[in-house]
């Protein structure tokens with residue numbers, strides 16, 4: 001992040017404007033519905049106290065992340081990110097524009113990606129989780145996806161955790177989603193044999209024709225996931241990029257090769273359940289399989305900057321293509337989030353709140 005103390009602009013008194021926000025209405029059990037959230041009209045003063053390091057941003061694109069569902073349940077033990085609170089605005093990694101700044105690293109007009117609220121304006125007291133957008137030649141929404149958290153997750157999970165190498169057999173679930181579409185393409189660029197699973201024939205077709213994986217199947221149509229994986233991987237799987245958990249993970253474990261690696265990125269099939277599905281983890285023992293969970297936050301900072309340059313180059317060269325689904329307006333945000341759990345999104349689901 002560049003520093004520009006001279007450009008700091010902070011105002012004590014500013015005009016008050018409407019700030020529409022998406023709040024959690026109540027803790028969620030089971031599949032989330034749009035009624036679990038509410039779009040309310042709050043107010044925000046366009047001001048930053050002089051002497052504070054806060055920034056006031058206008059949110060442009062809101063990211064829809066399956067992980068947000070896990071924060072809608074009240075947990076007895078604190079997790080690595082706090083639960084959402086009924087009556088309070090949701091947050092995640094969005095794209096925004098600085099309106100006012102008391103922080104030496106940011107000035108009005110700067111475009112950022114990072115943690116802000118699901119609202120029109122966010123006042124961020126300490127913007128440690130906000131990063132400047134460096135590549136203006138791409139649509140800004142890409143920083144909720146291929147150039148933001150999902151892209152970095154795919155990259156770090158595949159290479160640092162999965163340790164995918166040329167010639168290996170790679171399987172990715174939720175392969176047509178935000179993370180999955182990048183995993184498949186990066187694995188192909190590495191020279192791996194890649195298979196993806198997704199929940200519709202349209203997505204399967206997209207995987208084969210647009211994302212260029214070697215094979216793909218619709219897991220909803222397969223009566224026996226074990227048989228589907230044996231068909232696609234007669235020699236077994238070296239690297240599994242795990243996005244869904246449950247029955248798929250169970251079937252994958254039985255098809256892993258000795259010394260295989262499983263990058264546990266997420267388990268979207270489990271997020272709406274009160275108790276997780278059973279999985280035969282004993283499979284890890286005899287075959288010395290490495291199964292490792294990871295959080296993308298480990299790979300912020302310098303690692304992200306290297307990733308951003310590499311991914312921007314791939315996009316410019318057409319080596320990676322990117323698909324997103326843009327819902328219009330903050331009112332559309334609750335339905336867009338709920339849609340993730342029915343697989344309604346093709347590619348990354350994002351919500352456009354404002355374009356500038």
Ligand SMILES: NC(=O)c1ccc[n+]([C@@H]2O[C@H](COP(=O)([O-])OP(=O)(O)OC[C@H]3O[C@@H](n4cnc5c(N)ncnc54)[C@H](OP(=O)(O)O)[C@@H]3O)[C@@H](O)[C@H]2O)c1
Pocket residue numbers: 064065066067149150153174175176177178179180197198199200203243244264265266267268269270294295296297340341342343344345347348349
């Ligand atoms: N570890 C980290 O730091 C990190 C960071 C970001 C994301 N993640 C995880 O990465 C995974 C993918 O996230 P994403 O943002 O890329 O979401 P996404 O794939 O764009 O959207 C979620 C997809 O999950 C699939 N799905 C929904 N319910 C399912 C179920 N019951 N069984 C199987 N598939 C189901 C749907 O696709 P289908 O049509 O194919 O069913 C849906 O489109 C999630 O598990 C997420 O939590 C982890």
